[in-house]
Amino acid sequence: MADNSKDDLLQLVKRISAFLTVKMANLFTITFQKLDLFSVGALAGLAVAIIFTWKIFPNAPQRRQPKRQPARASSSGVNVQAAAAESSGASASSEDLRAQDVIDDFFQPVKPTxxxxxxxxxxxxxxxxxxxxxxxxxxxxxxxxxxxxxxxxxxxxxxxxxxxxxxxxxxxxxxxxxxxxxxxxxxxxxxxxxxxxxxxxxxxxxxxxxxxxxxxxxxxxxxxxxxxxxxxxxxxxxxxxxxxxxxxxxxxxxxxxxxxxxxxxxxxxx
CATH class of the missing domain: 3.40.50.1000 (HAD superfamily/HAD-like)
Known part of the structure; x- marks a missing residue:
C-alpha cells in the first residue's frame, strides 16, 4: 500500500510540474524592469501556494489495493482487465482534476491594497x-x-x-x-x-x-x-x-x- 501511495504522489507531482513549467515560462518572459505590483503579488501568491501544496501532500488519500482474484475462464479475465482499465482511467482523470485545481489556486489574481x-x-x-x-x-x-x-x-x-x-x-x-x-x-x-x-x-x-x-x-x-x-x-x-x-x-x-x-x-x- 505504501508503494501505491508513493506512485500516486509521484504522478500528481509530475502533473503539477508540467502545468507549472508552462505558467512559469509565461511569467519569466516579463522583464524585471516591467514588473509591477500585480506581478510581484502573483509571484508571492505562487510561493505561498507551493508551500501549501507540499503541506497537503502527506494527507493525500491512499488507494486501497484491490484483492487478487483467482484465475478464471478467459471471458472472466477479459472483464477483470476491462474493469481495471476503467478504474485506472478514472483515477488518472481524478488526479488531473486535482492537479488542475492546485494550479488554478496558484494563479488566482491578487487584489492590491x-x-x-x-x-x-x-x-x-x-x-x-x-x-x-x-x-x-x-x-x-x-x-x-x-x-x-x-x-x-x-x-x-x-x-x-x-x-x-x-x-x-x-x-x-x-x-x-x-x-x-x-x-x-x-x-x-x-x-x-x-x-x-x-x-x-x-x-x-x-x-x-x-x-x-x-x-x-x-x-x-x-x-x-x-x-x-x-x-x-x-x-x-x-x-x-x-x-x-x-x-x-x-x-x-x-x-x-x-x-x-x-x-x-x-x-x-x-
Whole structure:
C-alpha cells in the first residue's frame, strides 16, 4: 500500500510540474524592469501556494489495493482487465482534476491594497497639493463655507492613505476668517489633522483664485488635484501631473491631466 501511495504522489507531482513549467515560462518572459505590483503579488501568491501544496501532500488519500482474484475462464479475465482499465482511467482523470485545481489556486489574481493603488496611481509622487472645495468637502463654493463645512466620508480613506507617504497640502479660497476656522474644525473632527498625518500648517487659505495658483507653483508638487478647469489649464505647463475633478467627467485638458468624477473614484474606492 505504501508503494501505491508513493506512485500516486509521484504522478500528481509530475502533473503539477508540467502545468507549472508552462505558467512559469509565461511569467519569466516579463522583464524585471516591467514588473509591477500585480506581478510581484502573483509571484508571492505562487510561493505561498507551493508551500501549501507540499503541506497537503502527506494527507493525500491512499488507494486501497484491490484483492487478487483467482484465475478464471478467459471471458472472466477479459472483464477483470476491462474493469481495471476503467478504474485506472478514472483515477488518472481524478488526479488531473486535482492537479488542475492546485494550479488554478496558484494563479488566482491578487487584489492590491489601497496603499498599493494610491502609490501606483500617483506614480510614486512625493508631494501633492489639493483643493478642498468639491474634492474633500461636500461644499463647492466659498459662500457655502460661510454656513458649514462637511468632509466627504467617502474620501477619508484615500486622503489618509495619501498622507502616509506623500507630503500633502490642502488649500482653498475663503471669504472670511470664520470660514477658515470652520474648515479646520471639520478636518480635525474627521481625523485628517491627526498626529503623523496632515498638520494644520499645511492647510492653506487665500482670498483669490490667483492666490491658490501661486501656492501650487511655489510648492512645485508632483501632483495637483483641482476642480477648477481654468486653474488646471494654467498649471498644466508647470506641474508634472494633475487630476481634474468634475462630476461631468470632461475630456482631458492636457496630456498630463487626468480626469475623474471624484478623488475616491480615481483610486477605485467607489
Amino acid at each position: 489601497l496603499a498599493q493603488i494610491v502609490r501606483q496611481k500617483l506614480c510614486e509622487g512625493r508631494k501633492v497639493t489639493c483643493r478642498i472645495l468639491g474634492v474633500v468637502l461636500e461644499e463647492t463654493s466659498p459662500e457655502e463655507l460661510q454656513l458649514k463645512a462637511t468632509v466627504k466620508s467617502s474620501v477619508l480613506e484615500v486622503l489618509l492613505e495619501i498622507t502616509k507617504f506623500c507630503d500633502l497640502y490642502l488649500m482653498e479660497r475663503v471669504l472670511d476668517d470664520e470660514s477658515e476656522k470652520r474648515v479646520l474644525l471639520a478636518l480635525g473632527e474627521a481625523g485628517i489633522l491627526a498626529s503623523g498625518g496632515l498638520i494644520k500648517d499645511k492647510v492653506l487659505f487665500c482670498s483669490t483664485e490667483i492666490g491658490r495658483t501661486s501656492f501650487v507653483r511655489q510648492l512645485e508638487p508632483d501632483w495637483h488635484i483641482d476642480s477648477n478647469s481654468e486653474i488646471t489649464s494654467q498649471l498644466a505647463r508647470f506641474i508634472k501631473y494633475q487630476l481634474h475633478i468634475s462630476p461631468s467627467r470632461p475630456e482631458r485638458l492636457a496630456s498630463n491631466v487626468f480626469c475623474s468624477t471624484s478623488l475616491e473614484h480615481f483610486f477605485g474606492c467607489v
